[in-house]
Structure formats: C-alpha cells, structure tokens
Amino acid sequence: MVDYIIETEEQAKTAMYDNSAKGYLPSDGKKIAGRKHIGDYEWKNRPGSQTRNDKDYIDSQDQFFLGYTVPHSTGGLNNNLTFRNISLNVFVDWALGHSINNNSEMRYFMNTFANNYTLIDKVKQTWKAPGDKTKYARFTANDPDDGNANFSRTSNIFNYKGDYLCIREISLQYNVPSSKLGKLGMQNLAITLAGNNLHYFTAVEGVSPEVGASTTYNAGYYNYPPIRKYSIGVKVTF
Numbered sequence: 001m002v003d004y005i006i007e008t009e010e011q012a013k014t015a016m017y018d019n020s021a022k023g024y025l026p027s028d029g030k031k032i033a034g035r036k037h038i039g040d041y042e043w044k045n046r047p048g049s050q051t052r053n054d055k056d057y058i059d060s061q062d063q064f065f066l067g068y069t070v071p072h073s074t075g076g077l078n079n080n081l082t083f084r085n086i087s088l089n090v091f092v093d094w095a096l097g098h099s100i101n102n103n104s105e106m107r108y109f110m111n112t113f114a115n116n117y118t119l120i121d122k123v124k125q126t127w128k129a130p131g132d133k134t135k136y137a138r139f140t141a142n143d144p145d146d147g148n149a150n151f152s153r154t155s156n157i158f159n160y161k162g163d164y165l166c167i168r169e170i171s172l173q174y175n176v177p178s179s180k181l182g183k184l185g186m187q188n189l190a191i192t193l194a195g196n197n198l199h200y201f202t203a204v205e206g207v208s209p210e211v212g213a214s215t216t217y218n219a220g221y222y223n224y225p226p227i228r229k230y231s232i233g234v235k236v237t238f
Helices: 009-014 103-110 121-125
Strands: 002-005 041-043 055-058 073-083 086-096 099-101 159-161 164-175 188-202 229-237
Touching (some): 103 121
Antiparallel strands (some): 099 159, 188 229
C-alpha cells in the first residue's frame, strides 16, 4: 500500500530498503538493490513485519487487505410500462461490496514499451517534479527494471471499489393495430427493439466492473467483458 511519493533526494536516501526495487538511477546508470529515486513510491510498512539489520524494510510481509473479491449483495429490478400499443421494459441489476484490481491499467503503466502497449492518457498524470499532486509515481517505459517496480506489484493504486449499477436491458415493443393487418393476412404483428449491457454506473475505470469475477482474485485482465449488443425482432401470427 502506498504511503507517499518521494519528493526529495533526502527522502530517497532515507527511504526504507525495498526488496522489489532494483535501484536503477539515471544519474549513475547503476542498479543497487533496494534504493529509491525521487518520484518513486514509499510503501507503508506493516506493523510487526520483519526487519533488516534492526531497520524496517519493504518485502512480501508488508501486504494489506484491499477488499473482497465477491460482492456481499447483488440484485435486480425489472420495470414494464405499457401505453396503448407500446410496451417499454427496463431491467437493471447491481452488485455491492467488492473490489477489483485493474490489471489491464497496471500493465499499461509497467511495461509500455517492453510489451508494445499503447500509452494511455493517464501517463500525463504521473509525477514529474516536486510539488506535483498526483496518485501516480514517475513513469518509465520499463517499470520492473528501470522504475523500481512502482507499478509492477499489486497495490491500492489500481484497486477500485467494484460496486456497479448496470442498465442490463431496455426493450421497446410496438404491437401493430389489428385493423391495419387485415390486408396482409396477419392476426398479430409485434416489432421489438432491444439493447443489452448498455451502461454501468461505477467507480471502476477502463474495464467492465464484471470482468475477473473470482472467489480468490478479482482482476480486470485476460477476461472478456459482457458485450453490448442491439437487436431488432419481429413476431408475426397468421
């Protein structure tokens, strides 16, 4: 879990040893494990975790609970409105109480050039100089090797509250009056327009809040989201 972004050389020198940082500094071109650069994250040390030479340091023991992968509440609501020959049906559903780790966004930040990922607009929001107020540390093209793994580890940076309200389906049906069907030899004619998975109201960014549902790990990566689709239907009775 992020504590703050290192702003000064003094903070970089006194930062805790970071077991995942390779310590590359552009100023000397060397990699010295554990050291930090201005613009890097300083991670929170979990109370009671192990020390190194009687000093706190960051390793796998310094992990924090970020949320549940499974919603504690789900539900839906169906509404049907009819006026004369027109019927409108709206179905919405929701899920509450879970978290999503957006691995897709994470990988855009961590390996942009190494894996030929396209730059995303949020790169403009990364830390660039002391005084910058942002949630994102400095950006490097190959974060695992040159960026001290600021983005190459699971953290709260890409963790989102997974609650959502989805407009799951809207359908509009028109029943053609029987008085207009006599010459066509039809008893009934109904025309329907429908749309599915139309919109989410959610804090999740960049991916569908429904991707990656798991009882152990909820990640927005390698998963296809529910597809938005539109359809037209015709029902004829002779």
